[in-house]
Amino acid sequence: MAGAVMGGGVHTIVAPIERAKLLLQTQESNLAIVGRGRRKFKGMIDCIVRTVREEGVLSLWRGNGSSVLRYYPSVALNFSLKDLYRNILRNGNHQDGHFLSGASANFIAGAAAGCTTLILIYPLDIAHTRLAADIGRTDVRQFRGIYHFLTTICKKEGIPGIYRGLPASLHGMVVHRGLYFGGFDTMKEILSNDAKPELALWKRWVVAQAVTTSAGLLSYPLDTVRRRMMMQSGLEQPMYRGTLDCWRKIYRTEGVASFYRGALSNMFRSTGAAAILVLYDDQEVHEMGWTIEGSNFC
Numbered sequence: 034m035a036g037a038v039m040g041g042g043v044h045t046i047v048a049p050i051e052r053a054k055l056l057l058q059t060q061e062s063n064l065a066i067v068g069r070g071r072r073k074f075k076g077m078i079d080c081i082v083r084t085v086r087e088e089g090v091l092s093l094w095r096g097n098g099s100s101v102l103r104y105y106p107s108v109a110l111n112f113s114l115k116d117l118y119r120n121i122l123r124n125g126n127h128q129d130g131h132f133l134s135g136a137s138a139n140f141i142a143g144a145a146a147g148c149t150t151l152i153l154i155y156p157l158d159i160a161h162t163r164l165a166a167d168i169g170r171t172d173v174r175q176f177r178g179i180y181h182f183l184t185t186i187c188k189k190e191g192i193p194g195i196y197r198g199l200p201a202s203l204h205g206m207v208v209h210r211g212l213y214f215g216g217f218d219t220m221k222e223i224l225s226n227d228a229k230p231e232l233a234l235w236k237r238w239v240v241a242q243a244v245t246t247s248a249g250l251l252s253y254p255l256d257t258v259r260r261r262m263m264m265q266s267g268l269e270q271p272m273y274r275g276t277l278d279c280w281r282k283i284y285r286t287e288g289v290a291s292f293y294r295g296a297l298s299n300m301f302r303s304t305g306a307a308a309i310l311v312l313y314d315d316q317e318v319h320e321m322g323w324t325i326e327g328s329n330f331c
Contacts (some may be wrong), residue, residue, distance in 0.1 A: 053293035163264070
């Protein structure tokens with residue numbers, strides 16, 4: 034609970050960076066930018082400065098309500114499902130020397146938990162992206178809030194409209210959550226030993242920060258594609274015919290660098306995600322403290 038509250042607080046603090054990242058990722062497919070002939074953002078600082086100048090300071094938190102709203106159920110579902118899937122995959126047995134099967138279970142459980150959670154909270158996820166990417170002053174914005182976005186899209190396209198980009202999002206979730214959860218659990222097992230199964234807090238923090246940053250960078254091109262696909266929802270003439278077409282067009286017309294637009298700002302946001310891993314693990318260790326002495330798994 035403490036980890037989730039802390040993560041939600043960090044989420045709100047870094048919301049301006051999150052919005053800048055989303056605007057940079059989606060500006061080539063954002064009709065509010067390309068359709069109105071607006072000058073494109075050069076980078077994170079330029080994006081934040083211009084947004085404040087044109088829309089006001091509070092606009093930096095546009096979309097944060099839907100982001101926080103999806104954050105808490107996402108944290109609860111991700112961690113509980115990850116543990117559930119990992120226990121099923123390991124069939125109640127710890128690694129007992131079979132490291133490969135243990136590592137595989139960690140990565141698969143993480144990916145499966147991420148995908149399951151995403152499907153359940155996807156309407157809030159796409160709402161967050163579209164609200165954050167909806168630029169301009171209040172009177173020219175396309176959506177007034179979460180409810181207005183969801184009802185508007187459902188009237189135009191039905192339920193499929195609020196699940197636009199789900200396949201691309203699942204691809205990214207397999208990579209990101211597989212590395213995020215699987216990498217942390219596996220590295221923790223590698224670094225621990227029978228004499229001291231519980232890693233020091235600073236070691237767990239270093240591992241958490243490393244896997245969070247790595248997962249974010251390696252899955253970032255997939256995240257860019259999924260955000261672009263989300264921007265197609267509600268359009269009469271979509272820019273991309275599908276996920277593969279989106280990959281192809283971004284590569285041909287914008288270059289490889291466009292897949293990583295906003296990646297640097299994304300790294301600044303990794304602290305909260307790393308903290309959640311450490312705090313959840315710390316709680317788990319204390320709850321299972323009575324079994325640590327006789328167990329080689331922590």
